[in-house]
Amino acid sequence: MKNLLDNILSFFNSTEEEEFYYVKMERNEKCYCDSGKKYKTCHYPDHQKRSKLAVRKVDDKTGEHEIKIMSIKKLRKEHFRVKSSVS
Numbered sequence: 001m002k003n004l005l006d007n008i009l010s011f012f013n014s015t016e017e018e019e020f021y022y023v024k025m026e027r028n029e030k031c032y033c034d035s036g037k038k039y040k041t042c043h044y045p046d047h048q049k050r051s052k053l054a055v056r057k058v059d060d061k062t063g064e065h066e067i068k069i070m071s072i073k074k075l076r077k078e079h080f081r082v083k084s085s086v087s
């Protein structure tokens with residue numbers, strides 16, 4: 001019985017990371033930091049300097065999302081996960 005449970009758990013763990021996608025933050029959107037400013041006039045210049053970009057990591061199942069600051073390099077590598085908008 002314990003083995004079965006372990007198998008189920010490892011099944012969930014192995015598929016979990018595939019069930020999300022990224023949505024790039026638009027420059028004209030309000031910044032994620034709650035400053036009230038637009039992203040382009042708030043954190044964007046700083047991110048650009050460091051070759052980073054704010055993205056929403058969206059859970060494909062629940063629709064929950066969290067803000068991530070990702071390097072553009074990594075984002076390019078995971079381009080297949082990047083969608084243009086929240087579906």
Ligand SMILES: [Zn+2]
Pocket residue numbers: 031032033034035039042043
């Ligand atoms: Zn900001």
